[in-house]
Amino acid sequence: MPAAAPHSRAASPGRPGLVVATHRRHYLVDVGDAGPLECQLKGRTLTLACGDRVQIEPVGPRGIVVGIAPRSSLLYRSDAWREKIVAANVTQVIALVAPDVPVDEHLLNRWIVAAEAERCRFVLAVNKTDLAGSARFLERFAPYRTLGYPVVAVSALHDPSALAAWLTGQRSVMIGQSGMGKSTLINALAPNAAAATGSISTALRSGRHTTSATTLYRLGAQGSGESGWVIDSPGMTLFGLAHYGAAALEHAFVDLREFSGTCRFRDCRHDREPGCAVQAAILAGRVAAQRVALLRTLVDESAAAERAVRRR
Ligand SMILES: Nc1nc2c(ncn2[C@@H]2O[C@H](COP(=O)(O)OP(=O)(O)O)[C@@H](O)[C@H]2O)c(=O)[nH]1
Numbered sequence: 651m652p653a654a655a656p657h658s659r660a661a662s663p664g665r666p667g668l669v670v671a672t673h674r675r676h677y678l679v680d681v682g683d684a685g686p687l688e689c690q691l692k693g694r695t696l697t698l699a700c701g702d703r704v705q706i707e708p709v710g711p712r713g714i715v716v717g718i719a720p721r722s723s724l725l726y727r728s729d730a731w732r733e734k735i736v737a738a739n740v741t742q743v744i745a746l747v748a749p750d751v752p753v754d755e756h757l758l759n760r761w762i763v764a765a766e767a768e769r770c771r772f773v774l775a776v777n778k779t780d781l782a783g784s785a786r787f788l789e790r791f792a793p794y795r796t797l798g799y800p801v802v803a804v805s806a807l808h809d810p811s812a813l814a815a816w817l818t819g820q821r822s823v824m825i826g827q828s829g830m831g832k833s834t835l836i837n838a839l840a841p842n843a844a845a846a847t848g849s850i851s852t853a854l855r856s857g858r859h860t861t862s863a864t865t866l867y868r869l870g871a872q873g874s875g876e877s878g879w880v881i882d883s884p885g886m887t888l889f890g891l892a893h894y895g896a897a898a899l900e901h902a903f904v905d906l907r908e909f910s911g912t913c914r915f916r917d918c919r920h921d922r923e924p925g926c927a928v929q930a931a932i933l934a935g936r937v938a939a940q941r942v943a944l945l946r947t948l949v950d951e952s953a954a955a956e957r958a959v960r961r962r
């Protein structure tokens with residue numbers, strides 16, 4: 651786990667705020683008045699994510715983060731060497747795909763695993779339905795519906811409304827490869843997104859590289875906390891999940907839960923072991939072989955990361 655709260659004392663002296671933008675080690679915190687406040691973290695071992703609830707102490711025009719509230723969920727990617735927090739305290743992960751960008755379904759399934767492991771709702775949004783061939787493209791995602799995940803067709807440019815109902819009352823992160831339309835969709839759905847983007851990129855000095863920043867947008871009017879928020883994240887091509895152990899990873903595969911504990915060997919890798927219930931289910935066409943292969947890959951990556959950490 652990335653370092654949690656530095657001192658999450660019950661009665662922290664700071665002002666409460668919500669982290670609304672992160673870019674490298676620059677953070678913007680919404681403290682409820684004027685604009686978001688540029689804040690710094692004390693130690694270098696700590697990291698903050700959009701969605702983090704923090705306490706800050708004002709220092710001149712800036713702020714220092716003196717406390718981080720415990721997180722209800724934490725979406726992050728990691729391998730043996732690095733970890734990067736994407737979003738904190740989300741209740742829902744929305745992955746976006748579009749017909750004009752080659753979809754990496756391996757990556758898509760990693761996001762599903764992360765959402766499940768953090769007990770978040772997962773929604774697949776199929777964007778750019780205005781493009782020719784999008785109906786065929788949509789069919790490709792029927793297996794995700796079979797797994798139990800909502801598949802919502804939208805056009806960020808022409809009609810984003812189908813997704814609006816899914817966002818209401820949720821704290822969401824919009825995730826996806828670059829070019830799928832995450833930012834366009836958020837601009838269409840969050841009333842103040844366009845205006846906020848400009849001031850945030852100025853404050854973070856991210857300039858035109860706004861796409862490398864992660865930004866949180868409130869869905870309702872300022873102050874109406876119940877309507878939720880949505881986080882826009884930069885496009886990602888890697889998503890290591892080395893921080894989860896084998897049992898948590900396996901549990902995150904909803905299609906494999908019914909086979910839990912039914913293989914002959916307790917530590918079955920669902921590969922070529924005799925008496926493997928999962929392999930039998932693959933042969934019977936009840937489980938997708940690629941999903942099981944991904945589970946084995948994730949378990950291997952997790953074990954390799956653990957060995958690397960022990961060697962250090
Ligand atoms: N035709 C069409 N293009 C879209 C739609 N949504 C986004 N785009 C375009 O896709 C490109 C990438 O969009 P962007 O929001 O920057 O993607 P991001 O990298 O996922 O944030 C831009 O040129 C958008 O105008 C859509 O619904 N239909």
Ligand SMILES: [Mg+2]
Nearest residue numbers: 832833861884
């Ligand atoms: Mg974007």
Ligand SMILES: [Zn+2]
Nearest residue numbers: 913918920926
């Ligand atoms: Zn097995």
